[in-house]
Every structure is written in C-alpha cells, then in structure tokens.
Amino acid sequence: MANRPTLKTIADRVGVTVSAVSLALRDDPRISRATRERIQQAAETLGYVYNRHAAGLRRGDSGTVAVCLNDLSNPFFTEFLGHMEARFREADRMMLFCHAHETPSIQARFIRQMAEHGAAGLILVPVAGTTREDLDGPQVRHLRDFPLVLISRDVDDTGFDRVINDDEMGIRLLFDHLYAAGHRRFAWLGGGGDTSTARDRERSFRQRMDAAGLPVTTETIHHGPTSLAFGDAMLERLLALPTPPTAIVCFSDIIAFGVLAACYRHGLRPGIDISVTGFDDMGAAAYSAPALTSVRVRTDLIGQRASELLLARMAGERHPPVREVVPPELVVRNTTGPPAHGGLVQR
Known part of the structure; x- marks a missing residue:
C-alpha cells in the first residue's frame, strides 16, 4: 500500500514550506490566493486527507465528544441525540456513541475507553443505579477535571454539570x-x-x-x-x-x-x-x-443546553458545577376526561 500523502508531500510537489501548506489548506489569507489554489489542487490530486488524530495530539484536543445513553429500547432517549449531534456538528466535533443497555459495567467500560481514546468530553444519561461513587470514586480517577455533563437523570452530590427535567x-x-x-x-x-x-x-x-x-x-x-x-x-x-x-x-x-x-x-x-x-x-x-x-x-432544550455546557468546559471554563432544571409542559389530548358515571365499568 502506498504511503499516505503528508503535508511535506504537498510542500515538495508545489515547492513551498510545510507551514505554507498547512495555512493554505485552512484557507488562511496570509497565503496568496494563487498559491492557495495551487496547494489545494495538489492536495486533491495526491489524495491528501486531513489527519485529525495527529492534529488533535498536537493541540491536546481530539475533536471528539462521547455520548453514552442508558437504553435505546426506549425511543425517548434517542430524541436527545438529534439535538446534541446538530450542535456538535456545528462546532466541528465528532460524536463517539455508546448504548449502555442499562448496565453499569458497560457504562463503566465505555467511560474508561472514551478516556483512553482521548475524547474531549462526555454527555451521560446514567444507567439505573448509578451513584456518586461511580463518577467521583477512586475507580474513575480519569474523570477528575474531565468535562462531563449528565442529562435526564440526576446523581446526587456529584461534582459535574447536570441538565435535567423537572x-x-x-x-x-x-x-x-x-x-x-x-x-x-x-x-x-x-x-x-x-x-x-x-x-x-x-x-x-x-x-x-x-x-x-x-x-x-x-x-x-x-x-x-x-x-x-x-x-x-x-x-x-x-x-x-x-x-x-x-x-x-x-x-x-x-x-x-x-x-x-x-x-x-x-x-x-x-x-x-x-x-x-x-x-x-x-x-x-x-x-x-x-x-x-x-x-x-423538553429534550430539545436539555440537549442543546447540555451541549453548550460541555463545549464551554472543553474550552476551559472552570466555574462551579451547575444543576439546571428544565420545566416540562402538560399536553392534554384524548386519553383523559371526566370519570365515567358511577366509576369504571367493564364492557
């Protein structure tokens, strides 16, 4: 298999420096339009693909966020995904996803793997039975000072941001x-x-x-x-x-x-x-x-707010953890009415 083309490959082809190639591929105006076009054309011809992993290592930020949902058999929880994905895509962030099957061991394993793979932050709907120890205890030292936001379900006294329904x-x-x-x-x-x-x-x-x-x-x-x-x-x-x-x-x-x-x-x-x-x-x-x-x-408001909090933490904000409670709305439809005269009668 041929070696993957690099910035140096493009620089050698065009006859410019590696830094000039890097700037041109980001459409930086410090490189003249003509040179940018030559560099971008060479990158396309060579089949160059931007190496986000390498760039993330240089920046100390992988560019990915992790989302762990407790149970996809309940369609309600998937409604959060669309609202969060749209915001992260807007912020040029890619999502890593886990379905925890309402199982603590799967949740714990994903949290560790997410940290090992360098995810920059995590949004979590905790599985049933999740405790403060599961998020703040000695077995999860990798979560200390890690950007993490809980949604939908609360965990008492945890030191992370939470956005939940009232x-x-x-x-x-x-x-x-x-x-x-x-x-x-x-x-x-x-x-x-x-x-x-x-x-x-x-x-x-x-x-x-x-x-x-x-x-x-x-x-x-x-x-x-x-x-x-x-x-x-x-x-x-x-x-x-x-x-x-x-x-x-x-x-x-x-x-x-x-x-x-x-x-x-x-x-x-x-x-x-x-x-x-x-x-x-x-x-x-x-x-x-x-x-x-x-x-x-309001899965839309909860998902959007959680995304904003996570992105802010990932950008370095260090204010005390917040617990935001989003008010719901009553939607009256046709399955409710006055009680039947004399109470319930089987038919």
Whole structure:
C-alpha cells in the first residue's frame, strides 16, 4: 500500500514550506490566493486527507465528544441525540456513541475507553443505579477535571454539570389536570427507586395524593419495568380490583401505550371509560389512538443546553458545577376526561 500523502508531500510537489501548506489548506489569507489554489489542487490530486488524530495530539484536543445513553429500547432517549449531534456538528466535533443497555459495567467500560481514546468530553444519561461513587470514586480517577455533563437523570452530590427535567412539576401538572376533571381513584404504574426520574415522579404523585386527602394503598402504587408488556399486564390486575381506578398515571409513555392496548381488548374507551396519562411526550404520543395525554420533556432544550455546557468546559471554563432544571409542559389530548358515571365499568 502506498504511503499516505503528508503535508511535506504537498510542500515538495508545489515547492513551498510545510507551514505554507498547512495555512493554505485552512484557507488562511496570509497565503496568496494563487498559491492557495495551487496547494489545494495538489492536495486533491495526491489524495491528501486531513489527519485529525495527529492534529488533535498536537493541540491536546481530539475533536471528539462521547455520548453514552442508558437504553435505546426506549425511543425517548434517542430524541436527545438529534439535538446534541446538530450542535456538535456545528462546532466541528465528532460524536463517539455508546448504548449502555442499562448496565453499569458497560457504562463503566465505555467511560474508561472514551478516556483512553482521548475524547474531549462526555454527555451521560446514567444507567439505573448509578451513584456518586461511580463518577467521583477512586475507580474513575480519569474523570477528575474531565468535562462531563449528565442529562435526564440526576446523581446526587456529584461534582459535574447536570441538565435535567423537572419531574416533580410534570406529575403535579398531570395530577391536577385529572383531579380537576373529577378523578378521585388513581393508580400509579412504573418507576421504582433506581433512578432520580422514578423517585421524583413517584414522590410527587404521593405528595399530590396526600395534599388531596386521598389514601395511598397497595392498590395504588405498582412498580415495574418501563415496557409495553408491563402496562398491558397491569390493566388486567387493576380491573380485577374491587374498586378499579378511574385514572391511571404512568411513569412513561411506553407503559401508557401498553395500557391503551389492553383497554381495547376489554372494550374500554380511553378518555371516556378510563383516563390514561403518560410522561415524556415521545413523538408517537400524538399519533396513538386516541392521542395520549402526556408531559412533554423538553429534550430539545436539555440537549442543546447540555451541549453548550460541555463545549464551554472543553474550552476551559472552570466555574462551579451547575444543576439546571428544565420545566416540562402538560399536553392534554384524548386519553383523559371526566370519570365515567358511577366509576369504571367493564364492557
């Protein structure tokens, strides 16, 4: 295989210095237009390709940013990618990407590999169960003073920038909408205690129930995976209760879609016979049948802000870590309405 042409190869071909070639290929006006054109033509003829890796070593900046998402089986998390990629492309940065499969060991391995390959910064949606020790502990000394921004899920007391959704506010908006419509029998589906989003949303639900003077019992709170199957199966259990709920508040749109599918098997009309809400407002929420009432997480604002914070850290900013909370929006569609007269009746 022929040797890859270098700046010196071009310089020898044109009869100029290597520094002149470097400037000309960056279209620097210090090199005359005629000479720039000769150099650029020679580079094209020789098949010269800019060696970003070598340039990065000289600058101490690889030009790449890493993004690690927790779970691509949930389309919600992919929505961040488009907003971040556009901003990094604008900044002439290339993205390294990892799908952690909600697995701590995969996340930890990627973080180390990212550092080994010289990534200049990292945006992370932490996998379930991620702790401060996983980001600040002795096993990750390579992250000290490293540009890192957490999005979507929070990790308490960590020394990195975080940009997250106001999950407690989102549940308040949903609950108050349902309560104002007349609902008094609620069920909560999903979540758990392994992520900040699950903890914050459930805590807010319990607080709203308490403020309304409504009891929270073992028939009210139901934990499970963020999956269609969980939502589908849970409607079966809820309908079997002596007094089924009239409103089902789901941790995520994915669970809510599963509930909607089960409604049709039972001849129930969402929004008329029973109210169902999601959270995240994924793109599909507006196109379910009927369209899903949900809380819109501003993935655009979170992704863009996280990108800006990371680029600023990579440029050398050293202000104390920030925790920014982005307010969501309630989107009322057709899966919510007043409770059916006399409560839920199976058809």
